[in-house]
Amino acid sequence: MGDLGQAGSAAIQLILGADVRLWSIVALSLKVSLAATVIAAAIGLPLGALVALKDFPGRNLAIVVLNACMGLPPVVVGLVVYLLLSRAGPLGPLGLLFTPGAMIVAQTLLILPIIAAVSRQIVADAWGEYREQLTSLGAGSVQAAATLLYDCRFSLMTAILAGFGRAAAEVGAVLVVGGNIDGVTRVMTTSIALETSKGDLPQALGLGFVLMAIVLAVNAAALALRNAAARQGA
Amino acid sequence: MGLMRVIVALMLLALPAAAQEKFITLASTTSTEQSGLFGHLLPLFTEKTGIQVRVVALGTGQALAVGQRGDADALLVHDPDAEKAFVAAGHGIEHRQVMYNDFVVIGPAADPAGIAGIKDVGEALKRIAAKEAPFVSRGDNSGTHAAEKRLWRQAGLQPWADKKPWYRETGSGMGPALNTASGMDAYIMSDRGTWLAFKNRASLKILSEGDVKLFNQYGVMLTNPQRHPHVKRDFGMAFVSWITSAEGQQAIASYRIEGESLFFPNAKREGS
Amino acid sequence: MSAESILPLELAEVGFSAGGNRILDGITARFEKGPVSVILGANGAGKSVLLRLCHGLLAPTQGRIAWDGGFGGDPRRRQAMVFQRPVMLRRSALANVAYGLAIAGVGRGERLASGRQMLERVGLLALAERPARLLSGGEQQRLALARAWVMKPEVLFLDEPTANLDPSATRAVEAIVAAIAGEGTKVIMTTHDLGQARRLADEILFLHRGRLIERAPKAIFFTQPHTPEAGAFLRGDLPWD
Numbered sequence: 233m234g235d236l237g238q239a240g241s242a243a244i245q246l247i248l249g250a251d252v253r254l255w256s257i258v259a260l261s262l263k264v265s266l267a268a269t270v271i272a273a274a275i276g277l278p279l280g281a282l283v284a285l286k287d288f289p290g291r292n293l294a295i296v297v298l299n300a301c302m303g304l305p306p307v308v309v310g311l312v313v314y315l316l317l318s319r320a321g322p323l324g325p326l327g328l329l330f331t332p333g334a335m336i337v338a339q340t341l342l343i344l345p346i347i348a349a350v351s352r353q354i355v356a357d358a359w360g361e362y363r364e365q366l367t368s369l370g371a372g373s374v375q376a377a378a379t380l381l382y383d384c385r386f387s388l389m390t391a392i393l394a395g396f397g398r399a400a401a402e403v404g405a406v407l408v409v410g411g412n413i414d415g416v417t418r419v420m421t422t423s424i425a426l427e428t429s430k431g432d433l434p435q436a437l438g439l440g441f442v443l444m445a446i447v448l449a450v451n452a453a454a455l456a457l458r459n460a461a462a463r464q465g466a
Numbered sequence: 467m468g469l470m471r472v473i474v475a476l477m478l479l480a481l482p483a484a485a486q487e488k489f490i491t492l493a494s495t496t497s498t499e500q501s502g503l504f505g506h507l508l509p510l511f512t513e514k515t516g517i518q519v520r521v522v523a524l525g526t527g528q529a530l531a532v533g534q535r536g537d538a539d540a541l542l543v544h545d546p547d548a549e550k551a552f553v554a555a556g557h558g559i560e561h562r563q564v565m566y567n568d569f570v571v572i573g574p575a576a577d578p579a580g581i582a583g584i585k586d587v588g589e590a591l592k593r594i595a596a597k598e599a600p601f602v603s604r605g606d607n608s609g610t611h612a613a614e615k616r617l618w619r620q621a622g623l624q625p626w627a628d629k630k631p632w633y634r635e636t637g638s639g640m641g642p643a644l645n646t647a648s649g650m651d652a653y654i655m656s657d658r659g660t661w662l663a664f665k666n667r668a669s670l671k672i673l674s675e676g677d678v679k680l681f682n683q684y685g686v687m688l689t690n691p692q693r694h695p696h697v698k699r700d701f702g703m704a705f706v707s708w709i710t711s712a713e714g715q716q717a718i719a720s721y722r723i724e725g726e727s728l729f730f731p732n733a734k735r736e737g738s
Numbered sequence: 739m740s741a742e743s744i745l746p747l748e749l750a751e752v753g754f755s756a757g758g759n760r761i762l763d764g765i766t767a768r769f770e771k772g773p774v775s776v777i778l779g780a781n782g783a784g785k786s787v788l789l790r791l792c793h794g795l796l797a798p799t800q801g802r803i804a805w806d807g808g809f810g811g812d813p814r815r816r817q818a819m820v821f822q823r824p825v826m827l828r829r830s831a832l833a834n835v836a837y838g839l840a841i842a843g844v845g846r847g848e849r850l851a852s853g854r855q856m857l858e859r860v861g862l863l864a865l866a867e868r869p870a871r872l873l874s875g876g877e878q879q880r881l882a883l884a885r886a887w888v889m890k891p892e893v894l895f896l897d898e899p900t901a902n903l904d905p906s907a908t909r910a911v912e913a914i915v916a917a918i919a920g921e922g923t924k925v926i927m928t929t930h931d932l933g934q935a936r937r938l939a940d941e942i943l944f945l946h947r948g949r950l951i952e953r954a955p956k957a958i959f960f961t962q963p964h965t966p967e968a969g970a971f972l973r974g975d976l977p978w979d
Contacts, residue, residue: 318535318536318537319535319536319537319694319696320535320536320537321535324536325696327696329537330491330520330522330537361825362825364790364795364819364821364825365821365824365825366825367795368793368795368818368819368821369818369837369838369841369885369889370814370815370838370841370842371841375841379827379837382828382829383827383828383829385828411491411520411522411523412522412523413491413520413521413522414504414505414520414521416520426500426641428641428642428645429496429500429639429640429641429642429645430500430641430663430664430665431641431644431645431648431664431665431666431667432665432666433665433666
């Protein structure tokens with residue numbers, strides 16, 4: 233209890249006395265994870281919908297692989313992205329390694345399977361209900377996919393939030409490809425890892441509370457948005 | 467399409483204004499970062515030259531690997547043998563000694579192996595082995611790990627090879643290894659700087675120190691620009707020159723925690 | 739509508755089996771432009787499956803279904819279907835009506851204008867901006883009819899369109915169906931409301947255990963059914979008629 237209490241007061245002090253340093257770390261965390269979430273959603277939602285609707289050879293295998301990739305270890309994703317972006321790697325000339333751009337790439341790859349797999353399931357379930365109606369109205373599979381994505385938008389928000397939560401919480405991938413460079417690629421999770429390394433456990437846990445508060449705030453905002461939309465009956 | 471524009475905008479937003487900034491990437495060790503030395507040193511360098519130093523803190527082994535792949539412009543590490551091999555293989559140039567600090571043997575205040583006050587580190591290690599007292603090793607191929615294994619060998623022991631149950635390799639950085647040792651009341655060897663900045667000490671304290679064998683030499687070098695043309699040779703060289711200059715050396719000496727110096731400058735040209 | 743028609747619709751020895759069960763067997767029939775065709779039969783006789791086969795949502799396991807008119811394009815574009823429980827898209831009533839037009843590539847302005855006209859005809863213009871899923875069952879069924887009608891189909895399939903509706907909602911739906919038929923659209927529908935069949939049908943097709951055993955003009959079917967099965971059906975073990 234004593235340790236947790238100390239961490240709690242460290243968290244409060246961090247927020248009250250928040251300096252530019254903390255805010256820039258928080259802002260970078262949000263920027264990186266939100267950008268990764270937007271990109272992963274832009275790819276993962278249509279991908280999930282098409283896998284749900286389209287029949288193609290190897291579809292079941294694709295579904296199994298997609299579902300399995302939800303459990304990708306962040307460090308492995310980080311390593312793969314590191315090897316790709318390293319100067320000695322195929323994408324080295326881009327000079328992205330140890331930049332926030334590299335962290336966005338890694339987190340995008342990490343959460344893309346989550347968003348795609350969960351939206352595939354949501355869209356597949358809805359397809360059972362909509363199939364005859366949409367076919368009758370003349371929709372092809374691409375049009376049907378777009379319609380279902382729109383009609384399932386509230387359920388799909390859960391898929392997107394799951395992706396964001398994972399992106400914001402992971403440390404392994406961003407540490408490897410970002411390098412935890414002070415003021416450049418240091419985010420909430422890598423700061424927590426660093427403070428833990430320094431043995432400053434209350435500070436680490438305090439940062440953890442701040443991170444949880446941020447994720448909570450994003451989820452609350454999403455829910456508020458959803459409720460506002462639902463009140464309008466959309 | 468609007469969505470694509472949003473994505474591109476977000477990507478740009480997240481990228482730092484790197485293009486117009488002068489900076490180098492320095493692969494270094496957790497001990498220099500976590501001891502707070504860089505926080506003291508680098509602003510002085512940046513103020514003088516306008517060059518920002520982006521530190522990626524890794525174990526020495528990993529830092530050398532990053533340098534070998536061309537992912538850093540300069541390296542500041544502490545494993546003299548590995549550094550020499552690195553330079554000999556053509557991966558690095560302009561290798562120079564920068565400073566040293568020392569390792570200390572830390573253990574629980576109860577000191578079951580009875581090493582308190584023993585200056586001879588070989589003797590201290592032998593007593594730990596004889597009592598089979600828990601000992602935490604970094605086990606991560608870092609400079610500290612290399613130095614620790616060297617000291618064991620010099621004492622005629624290789625507990626990792628003999629798979630001794632009391633010898634516990636954590637495969638982690640100095641800080642996490644200290645956390646482990648503090649959690650299990652184990653002995654551990656640490657660089658002094660990390661130890662002084664470390665907060666979660668529990669019952670741990672320094673038990674053995676001062677042996678010349680515990681000397682920990684840091685070296686700096688440039689990634690070989692002939693192998694990696696994108697390496698920022700001029701900026702990197704500015705850093706190597708500055709940190710080995712009288713001014714840089716003075717800055718190192720002036721970094722203290724609780725009145726204690728952590729690093730002792732000893733730059734001189736290496737080799738010929 | 740181009741001069742070429744998709745009708746007549748020809749079914750030759752059509753059968754359908756699923757999971758080892760024979761649901762339809764040996765259906766041969768020809769549907770011409772004009773009369774409202776009502777398919778009657780007990781539950782499980784295969785009425786809904788027959789509509790789905792005709793509309794192309796299911797493929798026959800035996801026999802052949804063909805649109806034998808001169809229309810050269812995709813016959814799917816010239817037909818529509820209203821289901822017993824229509825799926826309302828999660829958007830406004832107007833957007834539901836305009837949806838099919840968007841799929842068909844009609845421009846936004848035109849499809850909203852057509853959608854409004856159509857909503858007016860089914861008496862839902864006041865609810866145009868209301869989310870479709872918040873409409874009552876009767877309103878939803880009228881909206882589904884509007885969504886089908888706006889496509890100006892040559893053939894409209896209706897599967898038990900009033901099965902879950904109260905009498906006044908049923909009357910409103912029947913009025914719309916009559917209007918659609920009155921404008922020249924061929925209506926093929928199922929129902930198990932005999933009163934509805936009497937009000938709407940021109941001809942009756944009677945299905946019994948997956949077979950088409952009787953087809954007759956309405957007046958004849960209701961007064962002098964040929965088959966004992968149809969007679970029994972009409973005499974009504976049917977408590978609601």
